[in-house]
Amino acid sequence: AQTVTQSQPEMSVQEAETVTLSCTYDTSESDYYLFWYKQPPSRQMILVIRQEAYKQQNATENRFSVNFQKAAKSFSLKISDSQLGDAAMYFCAYWAVMGSQGNLIFGKGTKLSVKP
Amino acid sequence: EPEVTQTPSHQVTQMGQEVILRCVPISNHLYFYWYRQILGQKVEFLVSFYNNEISEKSEIFDDQFSVERPDGSNFTLKIRSTKLEDSAMYFCASRNTRQSHGELFFGEGSRLTVL
Numbered sequence: 175a176q177t178v179t180q181s182q183p184e185m186s187v188q189e190a191e192t193v194t195l196s197c198t199y200d201t202s203e204s205d206y207y208l209f210w211y212k213q214p215p216s217r218q219m220i221l222v223i224r225q226e227a228y229k230q231q232n233a234t235e236n237r238f239s240v241n242f243q244k245a246a247k248s249f250s251l252k253i254s255d256s257q258l259g260d261a262a263m264y265f266c267a268y269w270a271v272m273g274s275q276g277n278l279i280f281g282k283g284t285k286l287s288v289k290p
Numbered sequence: 291e292p293e294v295t296q297t298p299s300h301q302v303t304q305m306g307q308e309v310i311l312r313c314v315p316i317s318n319h320l321y322f323y324w325y326r327q328i329l330g331q332k333v334e335f336l337v338s339f340y341n342n343e344i345s346e347k348s349e350i351f352d353d354q355f356s357v358e359r360p361d362g363s364n365f366t367l368k369i370r371s372t373k374l375e376d377s378a379m380y381f382c383a384s385r386n387t388r389q390s391h392g393e394l395f396f397g398e399g400s401r402l403t404v405l
Binding site: 271 | 293294323325331332333334335338346348381391392393394395396397398399
């Protein structure tokens with residue numbers, strides 16, 4: 175069974191600084207997707223960034239980028255130039271391509287605080 | 291921007307009572323999901339729904355749970371006889387096409403408290 179592990183329950187970053195959130199996963203599949211979802215307080219989860227496992231190039235989305243290490247099964251999120259609005263719960267998630275309609279497997283989340 | 295809406299935002303119920311959580315997915319989406327998150331634990335998959343039937347369900351989704359899309363817009367989760375351990379945040383999500391792997395649009399969640 176696939177599992178997703180986020181070893182940092184909480185992280186803190188100074189505004190304008192850079193922070194990296196860690197995620198590791200376990201799977202025997204070769205084709206899958208990895209995601210970072212953000213959940214601000216009392217708001218819905220929104221997709222931050224997505225990585226296809228077959229792509230070697232790390233995904234980037236403005237200030238958000240990932241470091242995808244397929245052999246190590248590691249998928250970290252880097253937030254550059256942190257802003258107060260980045261404060262949220264961040265979930266790493268895995269999606270298997272094969273199978274039925276699929277479902278997301280989430281980590282426990284990392285709560286990010288941004289200090290002004 | 292279209293979004294997934296859920297009602298109620300918070301429901302308190304007595305153990306053994308039936309609860310219905312409602313969701314309105316994004317209108318042109320085809321795949322619908324329910325997830326739940328017990329306080330302090332992972333977000334867990336419950337069920338996926340496509341073409342008016344359940345396409346996948348987890349071990350959590352036992353006979354006490356059911357889903358329905360009664361009118362083409364609402365997507366409901368019913369818990370027939372609630373238990374204390376059903377207390378959780380329940381998230382509805384929807385997805386557009388088969389190619390949109392993992393790109394789910396989530397609602398804000400319904401917090402269920404079972405006393």
